[in-house]
Amino acid sequence: MKFKGGHNIFLSGRPEGVVRVMPEPEVLYLPLRSRRFVFSEVVVKDGQRVNNGDTLARDPDNYGVRLLSPRAGVVRLNKVEGHIVLEEVARHEEHVDMSKEELSHIEREMGAAGIKRYRLHVLGAWQFFYDAYTGALPDPLGTPQAIIVSTLSLEPFLARGDVQLHKRLSNFTRGLEQLQSLLEYQPIYLVLPDIKSDFANLIRNHIRGHAWVKMVEIPLTYPYDDFAILARKLGLNRSKGPVWAVRTEGALAVDRALTLSKPCLVRIVSIGGTGVNSPTHIKVMPGYPIQMIRDKYVFEPVARMINGGILTGDLLGTEALGLDTECKGITILPELKDREFFGFIRPGWDRSCYAACYLSSLREKFSERFTTGLRGEGRPCISCSFCEEVCPAGIIPHLIHKYLYRDLIEEVEQARVDLCIECGLCSFVCPSKIDLVNQFIDAKRLIEQEKEELRREQERQEKLHQEELARKSGEETSE
Ligand code: SF4
Ligand code: SF4
Numbered sequence: 369m370k371f372k373g374g375h376n377i378f379l380s381g382r383p384e385g386v387v388r389v390m391p392e393p394e395v396l397y398l399p400l401r402s403r404r405f406v407f408s409e410v411v412v413k414d415g416q417r418v419n420n421g422d423t424l425a426r427d428p429d430n431y432g433v434r435l436l437s438p439r440a441g442v443v444r445l446n447k448v449e450g451h452i453v454l455e456e457v458a459r460h461e462e463h464v465d466m467s468k469e470e471l472s473h474i475e476r477e478m479g480a481a482g483i484k485r486y487r488l489h490v491l492g493a494w495q496f497f498y499d500a501y502t503g504a505l506p507d508p509l510g511t512p513q514a515i516i517v518s519t520l521s522l523e524p525f526l527a528r529g530d531v532q533l534h535k536r537l538s539n540f541t542r543g544l545e546q547l548q549s550l551l552e553y554q555p556i557y558l559v560l561p562d563i564k565s566d567f568a569n570l571i572r573n574h575i576r577g578h579a580w581v582k583m584v585e586i587p588l589t590y591p592y593d594d595f596a597i598l599a600r601k602l603g604l605n606r607s608k609g610p611v612w613a614v615r616t617e618g619a620l621a622v623d624r625a626l627t628l629s630k631p632c633l634v635r636i637v638s639i640g641g642t643g644v645n646s647p648t649h650i651k652v653m654p655g656y657p658i659q660m661i662r663d664k665y666v667f668e669p670v671a672r673m674i675n676g677g678i679l680t681g682d683l684l685g686t687e688a689l690g691l692d693t694e695c696k697g698i699t700i701l702p703e704l705k706d707r708e709f710f711g712f713i714r715p716g717w718d719r720s721c722y723a724a725c726y727l728s729s730l731r732e733k734f735s736e737r738f739t740t741g742l743r744g745e746g747r748p749c750i751s752c753s754f755c756e757e758v759c760p761a762g763i764i765p766h767l768i769h770k771y772l773y774r775d776l777i778e779e780v781e782q783a784r785v786d787l788c789i790e791c792g793l794c795s796f797v798c799p800s801k802i803d804l805v806n807q808f809i810d811a812k813r814l815i816e817q818e819k820e821e822l823r824r825e826q827e828r829q830e831k832l833h834q835e836e837l838a839r840k841s842g843e844e845t846s847e
Contacts, residue, residue: 369601373760374589375722375793379524379678380735381641383697385531387649390664396454396655397690398435400425403682404505404694405495407435410452414445420462421491421631424452430505435693436492438633438653448689454655462630466490478509484550484626485509491625492632495693496618500595500604500611511554512612514604515547518559519571519616520586520593523677523791525640526697529616530567531649532636536620537574543623547614548580557602559584559593590679591791597760617696635695641678642738643671643700655690658698666700672740674699679792704739722754722797746801755794755804761787765794765804772807777815785811 400407407425409432412418418437425435441454466487474482485508488494499506500516519529533540547556558575561568562585575581584602586592595613604611614622621632633653640647645667652661658673666673674681675692678699691698719736720728728736755765763784771779785808794804 369584369586371587371589371592371597371601371760372762373758373793374587374592375758375797376589377524377678377796378720378733378735379642379738381525381644381647381700381738382735383525383528383531383638383640383647383649385528385534385649387531387534387636387651389651390656390660392457392459393655393657393660394455394457395657396439396441396457396653397448397657398424398438398452398454398655399688399690399692400435400450400452402692402694403676404503405430405433405435410445412443412445412452414443416443417441418443418454420460420633423490431489431494431508433495433505434490434492435654436631436633438655450687451689452655462633481550482509484546487629488622488625491630493618493621493625496614496621496632498595498613500599500613501606503595506610506612510610512551513609514554514602514611515551515556516559516595516598516602516611516613517544517547517556517615517619518593518595518598518613520559520561520588521615521696522588522590522593523679524590525638525647525699526677527617527636527638527649531638532616532620533567533571537570539623539627540616540619541574541578542627543619543621544575544578544581546622546626547619549626555582556580557582557584557598559586559598561588562586563588591760591789591793594760594789594791596789635691637691637695638697639665639700640697641674641700643668643702652691654693654695657690658684658688661691661698668700668702670703672701672703674701678738679796680790702739721799722758723752723799725799746803749800749802752799754797754799758793758797760791760793761789763787765808768811769802769804769807772811777811777818780811781815785815788812 405427407427409426409428411426412424418424419440420437422437423434424437426432437454439454439457440460441457444453444455447453471483474486489508494508495505497506521528544556558581560571560583572583575583591597599611617636624630624632634651635654636649637652638649639661644665673684675684675695676682676697681699716726717728720726749766749769751766753766759765768780768783768785771783788808790805790809792805798804
């Protein structure tokens with residue numbers, strides 16, 4: 369497959385390839401929001417005792433996806449705003465929150481495949497699924513034209529597939545088999561790195577006998593692992609139905625739910641960045657206290673914590689007390705209080721730049737030091753075209769930025785801002801430090817809103833027209 373754009377970012381603070389088990393917490397703080405979900409339908413009462421795997425809340429706008437209790441404990445609903453707090457946390461035998469009547473009802477209505485999908489939903493595996501084009505949660509009852517399974521996470525510093533697969537390759541293969549049992553004839557594309565590492569060879573050899581899995585090898589360049597980019601490159605046409613996508617943890621969750629009938633309650637989360645004393649991966653559960661992670665890993669007195677990778681993560685504010693249910697990594701960067709004036713053109717031996725204007729461009733490739741200072745202050749676009757060079761979607765970010773600056777929304781739409789996959793590379797390489805990606809996210813939302821309003825207005829006009837016709841025909845009949 370040929371890819372356009374992309375860029376590899378080498379920053380110091382890459383998590384090492386081991387998984388460390390964190391101490392059991394006494395209290396869990398489960399956020400009611402994550403990037404895709406809002407668990408607004410709380411189904412437990414204050415003071416209620418729950419078991420591992422019980423449903424605490426649902427997201428009614430996302431097919432009722434569930435927030436599961438990762439441990440046994442006592443529910444507190446009003447202790448911390450935006451969280452369900454679990455006190456007296458204990459580890460009990462895992463419990464499966466499925467009623468026999470409901471199961472037999474589903475079996476009657478939808479057969480064995482329906483039961484599997486229901487179990488994925490109830491046991492917390494469905495939330496690892498994505499619509500490849502939009503990133504949203506797909507309809508669990510829908511039929512995809514294909515499934516993309518990626519073993520890669522190329523954004524620094526998210527939890528890596530090779531770390532998650534360590535000692536669990538058989539579980540992963542079983543997860544692929546279970547995924548296949550949900551389909552009729554649709555293909556499964558397994559995305560692998562195109563390198564000759566021991567790990568890549570191990571997966572290839574392990575999967576070789578599974579003829580229904582089509583192996584897709586991609587270069588280790590960010591963001592070629594993006595599902596929307598992969599779906600386009602694989603020639604999957606959006607009009608032919610949804611494409612489901614999961615990463616390593618998703619295939620493992622499918623195995624856990626369908627082979628072992630156990631709820632998916634733990635996560636492998638990366639702890640990376642230059643503000644961490646020993647970047648690593650940790651095994652935790654949603655709701656794990658962020659303060660316990662901070663105490664153990666953050667050495668910088670003033671550090672910024674980001675939920676996710678360096679390019680697409682969200683700032684973790686002080687109000688967030690526990691890891692959310694979708695957390696794949698925490699990035700910690702030292703906060704640079706005093707910005708370096710004209711930092712973007714200051715030569716430096718220990719930091720590099722896409723523009724190769726630092727002294728470090730004379731060195732071999734190296735992991736650069738990185739803080740929140742982002743190499744200096746913002747300034748107007750200098751039309752260097754770096755953003756265009758790296759954009760994997762093939763659009764022209766600086767042109768869209770100029771249209772937005774002049775409020776030319778129609779031109780923004782024509783320049784195909786909708787193709788932006790929000791990878792953040794354009795903002796990263798921009799020497800003027802223009803926050804292009806967030807401008808495009810806002811622009812896409814605005815265009816969608818305008819389209820929705822237009823659609824509603826057309827529906828309203830059509831309804832008025834039909835009422836008018838009905839009234840006229842009524843008058844004619846009475847005459
Ligand atoms: S315009 Fe969108 S897709 Fe292109 S580099 Fe920027 S964020 Fe990535
Ligand atoms: S990278 Fe920044 S300065 Fe360069 S063309 Fe793009 S928006 Fe303009």
